Amino acid sequence: MKCYACGKTGMKTAVEKVDLDGVAQVEATVRRCPSCGEKAVAYERMDDLFRQVAVELSDADRRLMPHELAWLRKYTGASGRDWADFIGRSPETLSRWENGAEEYPLAFERLLRLAVKNGPMEWEYVKELRDPKKTEPRIELHQNSAGRWVRT
Ligand SMILES: [Zn+2]
Known part of the structure; x- marks a missing residue:
């Protein structure tokens, strides 16, 4: 496989523990170029x-x-x-x-x-929740003579 940085062949492949953005150590396939040191990480x-x-x-x-x-x-x-x-x-x-x-x-x-x-x-969906034009009309309730809340 050719190095995408320098174009030379002979990339070395190994499974290594890789730091994932500082949140975890995970196993990944790492290809290194012995010529220029370029590194490519592939996660399974x-x-x-x-x-x-x-x-x-x-x-x-x-x-x-x-x-x-x-x-x-x-x-x-x-x-x-x-x-x-x-x-x-x-x-x-x-x-x-x-x-x-x-x-x-x-x-x-x-x-x-x-x-x-x-x-x-x-x-x-979350964005639609924020858009007042797309929200449902308000439900109007009123109290009837029996004291019950009913929809208008
Ligand atoms: Zn290289």
């Missing part, structure tokens, strides 16, 4: 692997580290902007939580853990 069954890491992280019996928040948020398939809108905070605030510049609220961590448990979120 990446979806399953990432799901397993996400579930283990979200089950951790401790507060999450800021970079773990960021990793889990990305795992939910949403941008920082999506999540910021969803929780009613600015993207800048979310960014400060994820880089450790500001302490994040426990409620956000719980929501993120719940999102991971539920699997990939339907972000189109």
Whole structure:
């Protein structure tokens, strides 16, 4: 196999423990070029692997580290902007939580853990929830002469 960086042949392949964005050590197939040092990492069954890491992280019996928040948020398939809108905070605030510049609220961590448990979120649905034009008309109730609440 040719090195995609320098074009020379002789890439060496090995299964190694690889650091996954600082959130876990996972096994992966690593190809290294002895000529230029270029490295390519291939994860086996990446979806399953990432799901397993996400579930283990979200089950951790401790507060999450800021970079773990960021990793889990990305795992939910949403941008920082999506999540910021969803929780009613600015993207800048979310960014400060994820880089450790500001302490994040426990409620956000719980929501993120719940999102991971539920699997990939339907972000189109979440966005529709925020759009007042697409929300259902209000249900009007009034009290009848018998004191019962009924729909108008
Ligand atoms: Zn190379």
